[in-house]
Amino acid sequence: MMNLLASFIPAQASHFAADIDRLYFFLIGVSMFFTILIGMLVIYFVIRFRRRSDDERPAPTKDIVALEIGWTIIPLVLVIIMFVWGAALFYKQWRPPADAMEILVTGKKWMWKMQHPSGRSEINDLTVPVGRPIRLTMTSEDVIHSFFVPAFRTKADVVPGRYTSSWFLPTEKGSFHLFCAEYCGAEHSLMKGWVHVVSEEEYEAWARGDDTDVAMLTPVEAGQRLFNELGCVVCHNPASGAMGPHLAGLFGSEVRLNTGRSVIADEEYIRESILEPMAKITEGYQPIMPTYKGQVSETQVMHLIAYIRSLSEE
């Protein structure tokens, strides 16, 4: 039974997920009752009162005021119940508890950036401890996005020029989808990631940065990992619609710019393109890449360059 149910609702991983599903099932119950009632009545009447001869003249029916009042009052009572129930739950979804941990979220085309109180930040991943209330304070750098985690039943628009917030209390460990739910342009459907709910201890260790085993990786491997984590792959992946130039074969080649000039793609050029993307725009592409200045260390830039260079060596 639970398995069957699970194929119709997403995982219940926050403290109000089950509350919302209960209201949902109440509404489904009411809807099914009325749909079946109307459907059965229509089918019954169509059969019972079918036209038996071409000149059949049914006797007129008088309007019945009591019926009109009845089917005004009954739906009215039902919708008031639905309103009160839905609004009460929404009130709970709207007001975070005072002790909630604040995580800062920035949306931009087409990635999510999260900044934790410990200073550690993530892109397209959100790591949170189970059982602790989390409040997201969010804004956008460009257009409107929407932070949607189906397993938590939370969604809030992320609006440029103002701060919006959303909160939840994760109750289940695991990884859950994070989607951008407000259409935001070409790669809207790639603006997604995962919310990782981990134990309190794992979170603390993660927030301190204990898990960074970058030292164990080769520069190319570390670069590749960053390439995915930072969301570079969204635009620079040949399969994803190529909002940005392809990087295979780039290193050492001559790049034509929109100014008509050309440059050789060396380490200097790639570093500049990551930190100051507007400085040189490749011919045929839009100036849409966000800057990574202040988000990646010089070591990380070198790792990225090593990875991009490796793409030309295969």
Added chain:
Amino acid sequence: MNDTSPPKRTHYLNAQHTVGSWLFTLDHKRIGLLYLATILLFFLLGGIAAMLFRVELMTPDPTYMESETYNRLFTMHGITMIFFFLIPSIPAVLGNFLLPLMLGTKDLAFPRLNLASWYVFTFGGLLGLGSIIFGGVDTGWTFYTPYSSTYANSNVILAALGIFIAGFGSIMTGINFIVTIHKMRAPGLTWFRLPLFIWAHYATSIIIVLGTPVIAITILLVAIERLFQIGIFDPALGGDPVLFQHLFWFYSHPAVYIMILPGMGVISEIIACFSRKRIFGYKVVALSSLAIAILGFFVWGHHMFVSSQSMYAGMIFSILSFLVAIPSAIKVFNWTATLYGGAIKLDTPMLYALGFIGLFTVGGLTGLFLASMAINVHVHDTYFVVAHFHYVMVGGMVMAFFGGLHFWWPKMTGRHFSELFGRIGAVTIFIGFNLTFFPQFIVGYLGMPRRYHVYPEEFQFLQVMSTGGSAVLALGYLVMAGYLLHSLVLGKKASSNPWRAVGLEWTTPSPPPTENFTTEPYVDYEAYDYTREEVYRDDADEVKGA
């Protein structure tokens, strides 16, 4: 066979034959047909766009197109279907054709304004078409700022201008209808003797006249920001992006009622005719149209529960949205009660009407989920919303439009379509529709956002089902196109009143003469008085030998 066949009767279709006689016609019936041809073209275009992205959505990864193409297709689908098909569909085609006939008058109050409205609408439509030909638009039909005003690299201005201009066509039609209904009713045709089709169009016209200027202003503001960098919606220029949503939905939610109310009017006519009963609770049904028109203006905020709108504003919009469901529910109950004790025949129009009741009930009830704030947070901008509004717009409005088209087809063309193929088409469309859109409720609650080109694999099964259903739906429409076109040439000729229906439009020959009525009608009976002998008069002689 018979050499002494009567001389050919002159009617509005054969009165004149030149192209000019169509392009400069002031006859509301011909203008209705001009609208019909125009909007069916847009319906075809919007449908093709939908089929293309439904095929793409069979796989979770990009297969046949890039994201930018996908985004342009769903935008094209939305814009053409809403602004250039659904909004004008019933009012401009059936309303235009039938309003004067039902009111027992020669034409609308302002025939020249009526013709102008078609030109204005068509010009707007051509601009919309131009925006597609010159590379498309990628903002979605909702044009949310600041994406549309600052960021989108597509033909936003052209498409917006098309919608802006087409809107004036709507306003002209709305004013024309209001004046005609007030001033040109036949002697004896009091307000509460009016067909519910007229009541529905009266309510719709009020929304059009009050609401459309707001979308025109909103579009103008987007254009001003885009062209002159004046900050209205883009925060980078000092504007407020959420302001756009308020202005947009202030029109676009009532626009839902512009689309559905005339459909409800059509359904009342069909149900009365094919059960030979007066609509149960006639006055309540008539006034519920006005209630929807008025309440509909105060519910726009339910599109914005998660937009950062204040929680208390949200609560007001939530309760008002729940209340607007009541008049709709009343209509459904009254239609069902009308069937009681009737003499019901399941001809093609009736199949569409009963299909409407079922699908609109599902569409209306799932609207309650969206009015409920807590559930709205989860399903907002997911496929649940897509399924809900297709149940209302396609399951409701498009079913009503085609039901009405079939019902009045003999009146408009003077020909009968094939009843057998008509029924096959109606049933195919009903099944195809449900297969397409029901899975979308589930995939929406599971969390799949709308407007997603690439999606997680776990949603694939339901997406494939939806695409399969859309193929059945498309087949149903093709069958319909086939037998309707066939009937124009080879269909059996229709008498004045082939369905034995009450209503002034059925007292004049099919197709009607240019001046509609040869003698001025006088009405001394209630609407839907199916006890009148005149209704059952055998008029088969009319078409003998013709």
